[in-house]
Amino acid sequence: MTEELRGLHPQPSIKKAAEFRTVYSKGTSAANHLFVMYKHENGLDYNRIGISVSKKVGNSVVRHRIKRLVRECLRLNGTMFNTGLDIIVIARGAAKDKGQEDVSKAVMHLAKKMSLLVSVENAPQNGHLDEA
RNA sequence: CGAGUAGCACAGAUGAUCGCGCCGCAAGGUGAGGAAAGUCCGGGCUAUACAGGGCAGGGUGCCGGAUAACGUCCGGCGGGGGUGACCCCAGGGAAAGUGCAACAGAAAAGAAACCGCCGCGUAAGCGGUAAGGGUGGAAUGGCAGUGUAAGAGACUACCGCAUCGCCGGUAACGGAGAUGGCUGUGUAAACCCCACUCAUAGCAAGACCGGAUAGGGAGCAAUACGGCGGCCCGUCGUGCUUCCGGGUUGGUUGCGUUUUCGAUGUGAAAGCAUCGAAAGGAGCUGCCUGGUAACAGGUAGUCAAGAAAGAUGAUCAUCAGAUACAGAACCCGGCUUAUAGUGUUACUCAUAAA
Numbered sequence: 342m343t344e345e346l347r348g349l350h351p352q353p354s355i356k357k358a359a360e361f362r363t364v365y366s367k368g369t370s371a372a373n374h375l376f377v378m379y380k381h382e383n384g385l386d387y388n389r390i391g392i393s394v395s396k397k398v399g400n401s402v403v404r405h406r407i408k409r410l411v412r413e414c415l416r417l418n419g420t421m422f423n424t425g426l427d428i429i430v431i432a433r434g435a436a437k438d439k440g441q442e443d444v445s446k447a448v449m450h451l452a453k454k455m456s457l458l459v460s461v462e463n464a465p466q467n468g469h470l471d472e473a
Numbered sequence: 474c475g476a477g478u479a480g481c482a483c484a485g486a487u488g489a490u491c492g493c494g495c496c497g498c499a500a501g502g503u504g505a506g507g508a509a510a511g512u513c514c515g516g517g518c519u520a521u522a523c524a525g526g527g528c529a530g531g532g533u534g535c536c537g538g539a540u541a542a543c544g545u546c547c548g549g550c551g552g553g554g555g556u557g558a559c560c561c562c563a564g565g566g567a568a569a570g571u572g573c574a575a576c577a578g579a580a581a582a583g584a585a586a587c588c589g590c591c592g593c594g595u596a597a598g599c600g601g602u603a604a605g606g607g608u609g610g611a612a613u614g615g616c617a618g619u620g621u622a623a624g625a626g627a628c629u630a631c632c633g634c635a636u637c638g639c640c641g642g643u644a645a646c647g648g649a650g651a652u653g654g655c656u657g658u659g660u661a662a663a664c665c666c667c668a669c670u671c672a673u674a675g676c677a678a679g680a681c682c683g684g685a686u687a688g689g690g691a692g693c694a695a696u697a698c699g700g701c702g703g704c705c706c707g708u709c710g711u712g713c714u715u716c717c718g719g720g721u722u723g724g725u726u727g728c729g730u731u732u733u734c735g736a737u738g739u740g741a742a743a744g745c746a747u748c749g750a751a752a753g754g755a756g757c758u759g760c761c762u763g764g765u766a767a768c769a770g771g772u773a774g775u776c777a778a779g780a781a782a783g784a785u786g787a788u789c790a791u792c793a794g795a796u797a798c799a800g801a802a803c804c805c806g807g808c809u810u811a812u813a814g815u816g817u818u819a820c821u822c823a824u825a826a827a
Contacts (some may be wrong), residue, residue: 354782361782391782401510402799409493409786416492417787441787 355391355427364391364427372452375439375447376411377431380455388422390415391429399437405430407444414445421458427458 354443355361368381383389392411394404415422422428430448439447452458 356560400799405800406786408782413492453792 355389355397355429360427361391361393361429364429368427368429369455371451372433373447373450375433375436375444376451377433378448378451378455379427379429379431380457381427382425383427385425387424388419388426388428391427392432394432396413398432398434401439404432407436410439410444410449412440413441414448418445418449422452423457423459426457462472 355364364379364381368379370377370379372378390412392408394407396404398404398407415428415430424469430451436444436447
């Protein structure tokens with residue numbers, strides 16, 4: 342598998358436990374009431390995403406749902422992010438009952454806070470892209 | 474119509490836009506559950522070299538049947554509960570032995586007199602007595618009568634119990650009878666006994682490919698060390714154990730109806746896709762036959778989730794409204810537990826009517 346092929350993958354993810362540890366120890370972080378976000382430069386020309394939801398948050402269905410909502414948000418807004426970053430999003434207990442809109446707001450809030458976005462003015466208020 | 478009992482089915486749908494896994498060059502196809510859960514049983518599959526014998530250990534426990542198998546299912550029997558439909562039961566053995574039975578109670582298993590009752594005695598007390606009271610989960614058959622100083626299976630009828638044969642039933646068991654006399658409480662989800670039964674580990678099993686690599690010291694060695702399910706016998710094999718240091722932990726497969734054959738398409742080929750046929754299957758659905766049933770046989774149709782930081786989602790609209798419990802991880806058969814709401818079948822009770 343070449344670098345180029347990996348780059349074509351829609352949403353490259355952080356896979357190894359060692360890579361997670363690197364981001365936790367060497368990266369910077371920010372938090373709000375729903376999520377904690379870590380970032381660390383990976384030296385690549387694309388971003389990699391990791392989503393972590395602990396068992397404290399809920400059962401398998403709840404955890405899986407939160408992962409999907411976060412991934413959906415990052416997919417729709419992916420073009421607005423700077424490249425070359427490893428980003429980890431950790432869900433907190435309060436994220437359990439939230440819908441797509443709340444999740445998107447919270448994630449983009451953190452992204453803005455950590456200045457991950459290309460241009461702050463272009464950041465949308467809600468999560469999904471309209472026919473713009 | 475009301476209250477209830479037992480069972481079955483469904484588990485939002487449709488459309489639009491964006492997006493993900495797998496198969497495919499592409500077009501396109503396909504993509505979570507009734508419990509996917511708990512991991513409590515059973516089986517397949519894989520590895521351990523399935524030689525053998527003994528011991529230890531686990532599981533099951535009324536009877537008959539079903540099944541690949543089960544602790545599951547079906548049908549009976551016995552006991553208990555409910556007016557009833559129906560529900561519940563770890564339901565073998567307590568006369569093989571051992572243990573335990575707290576507190577209360579006089580006494581808890583070869584015995585016992587606390588109150589009471591009766592007799593004797595002036596009285597203290599002595600003797601008789603298990604009918605009554607009280608304690609307890611449980612007190613040495615129940616109840617009525619005879620009897621007696623008062624009492625007692627001491628005696629009698631009925632019930633219960635034990636033994637014997639008879640009748641019905643494959644059997645558990647049921648029925649009627651005779652005899653015995655009232656003799657030995659409970660607990661085996663205590664040890665135990667009896668009968669039947671069980672090898673262990675699990676897909677991170679296992680198989681293949683590739684990469685990396687570095688050894689050194691000490692000890693014991695056929696009376697040794699290791700394998701053969703926990704131990705012993707026995708048997709098989711030949712170096713083994715320990716300390717210090719170093720390195721690796723990637724991919725493919727297992728994996729989803731399987732195998733074979735033929736045709737067509739594509740391709741250099743391997744292959745892949747589509748269609749058809751045959752065989753195999755402990756998958757699913759319908760029908761037929763047998764069976765009370767579980768189920769069996771036959772027949773037709775159908776059988777496309779296979780991820781690996783781990784795919785099924787998001788938004789909007791419509792339907793009168795609402796969405797519970799919850800996410801495949803090798804695969805099947807069960808059990809148990811969680812569960813909003815809807816539909817449906819059969820039956821019971823009560824009321825009314827006839």
